[in-house]
Amino acid sequence: RTADLDTGLIERNEAVLFPPPAPVGMELIALAVAALLAREIQQRRIDAADQHSPWTHAGAWRLNGGASRTLRFGCGEQVLDVTLDSNERGSTLIYADQAAPFAYTCQADDLRVNLGTRRAHGQVHLDGDEFHVFHGGRHATLAWLDPLAHAGEAEGEGGKLTAPMPGKVIAVMVEAGSTVARGAPLLVMEAMKMEHTICAPADGVVSEVLYGIGEQVAEGAQLLAFSD
Known part of the structure; x- marks a missing residue:
């Protein structure tokens, strides 16, 4: 009624309007x-x-x-x-x-x-x-925060998909030129009596497959070339 207006309401009442989250019990x-x-x-x-x-x-x-x-x-x-x-x-x-x-x-x-x-x-x-x-x-x-759910996503850094440890390639599901969706399996390695599936880090194209089935690879070796 008196037109005594300002825009400081939220700032003055910030502690009430935005209380810190209660601890998770x-x-x-x-x-x-x-x-x-x-x-x-x-x-x-x-x-x-x-x-x-x-x-x-x-x-x-x-x-x-x-x-x-x-x-x-x-x-x-x-x-x-x-x-x-x-x-x-x-x-x-x-x-x-x-x-x-x-x-x-x-x-x-x-x-x-x-x-x-x-x-x-x-x-x-x-x-x-x-x-x-x-x-x-x-x-x-x-x-x-599942430590294994997105493990394959970090392997595509810089367009490179690398071997997590020394092992042998036992399956290749793509070839050069294949268009794949994020999370699609590309290659399977066997290492330490376990299978490791290397997945696409994003939607993109496999530009080159560097190892074939039965070949041994060293830790950190680039397995495929990939572009978004």
Whole structure:
């Protein structure tokens, strides 16, 4: 009414309008871990000829002890590390200097987590590697930082696709002039009794294939020439 106007409202109230994100607590992390484990179970390969094969179980049992797995999530600019220790007696979740027994049940995207004396119930919606966790009236987006998921993408630096270690070429899926999409398998190496698939770092063209099937390659050797 008095036309006493200014544009400083947001600046004066910045602390109220843009509060710092609340820390990610044990319950939120536990729900994200539960969702990750549930997804891995769904994606597990089942042998139709032997549905009870131990190779498809992928559980925590080890011949001489338990299993320890470090999981990493991103939340904004934060990197959150959580350790899951498992043995025949059960699992323990270790996060932010806290340790708690860990067990969960999953029904679709509805999860219930048991952390010893604490319980957590929430929903986790998966969007690729992003976990949208809803718990206690709060929503947090956690990005699953899988160290293997994008390992092949870094091998295309400068248009070069190189051998990660000494080994032998056992398969070549492209030839010079092939147009490929990002992530497409180009070549497979065998090294240290493991297979390594070299993938296209981006959409582009394979300009040259430098090694053939059966040839030995040294660590760091350029395998293919590639252009975006």
